């Protein structure tokens with residue numbers, strides 16, 4: 001799921017040295033520790049996604065086994081300060097969503113008439129907030145999960161999809177995924193109607209085996225991840241489907257496997273759609289689908305590693321395309337991709353949640 005408007009995308013710079021041959025963990029740790037202290041000014045336009053950026057940094061440090069370098073108590077207090085809460089108990093049924101805001105500014109937005117709307121909490125920020133809290137070992141019994149789950153049901157549409165925010169917006173597979181990941185982390189599925197969500201997801205599988213963001217849309221790597229990971233989180237498909245009886249699954253597994261494997265391009269990297277350039281982040285979006293299916297053994301690991309290393313920056317982090325400057329989004333998905341490739345210095349990944357395995361969190 002790539003943002004086409006990545007502000008850190010820059011014109012191609014030719015790499016000053018031959019591409020490195022090793023995953024340079026020390027530089028990646030330095031890169032993330034720098035981002036933990038202070039974000040470069042280029043991220044100003046992403047202020048609204050502050051929690052998401054923090055998720056990339058903190059979950060990234062966890063994948064790199066460097067979580068001891070952060071102040072967990074300060075991080076927990078900061079994350080919890082973004083939760084929207086009902087002013088009185090009865091207010092929970094007022095059609096609003098009481099999740100987490102993406103940043104401080106979204107806590108005080110105004111509408112077209114200049115009237116302040118106090119609740120702009122969002123499903124994606126809520127996923128990121130809970131993921132950060134989980135990673136730092138916060139005790140979830142101290143979270144007001146009742147408000148989150150009860151109000152989240154207001155966001156689910158009659159067709160099973162989710163709006164990300166109570167004031168309305170596009171509805172698609174991305175927000176079903178966020179809702180499923182939220183329920184999974186809170187260990188409580190009262191926040192969504194899983195059957196309806198399943199029906200929506202099944203309607204998004206295209207004739208070519210991949211999934212589009214909506215029924216009838218073109219297959220896309222990010223949408224395919226959201227579909228398969230959500231079905232796995234909700235318990236509708238088993239892990240390692242290929243070794244079991246894939247033909248009895250609720251999705252067309254052989255066609256999905258075929259579509260996913262065809263996304264590995266001649267340069268070794270993964271593309272999000274046919275005829276697109278390889279891009280670091282799809283090594284995770286499609287690699288994780290293959291992991292869930294049990295089809296990662298069909299990936300050409302060596303050439304994927306080779307492609308990813310051409311996107312590894314000499315400053316630490318990863319870029320979208322070879323030879324560009326790194327950004328947090330592609331750095332994070334570079335780390336998750338290397339974790340899927342079983343890089344020995346990284347924590348193993350929980351493919352369907354996009355963070356390190358719960359076992360490595362001591363949960």
Ligand SMILES: [Zn+2]
Pocket residue numbers: 001002003279280281282320330
């Ligand atoms: Zn990308």
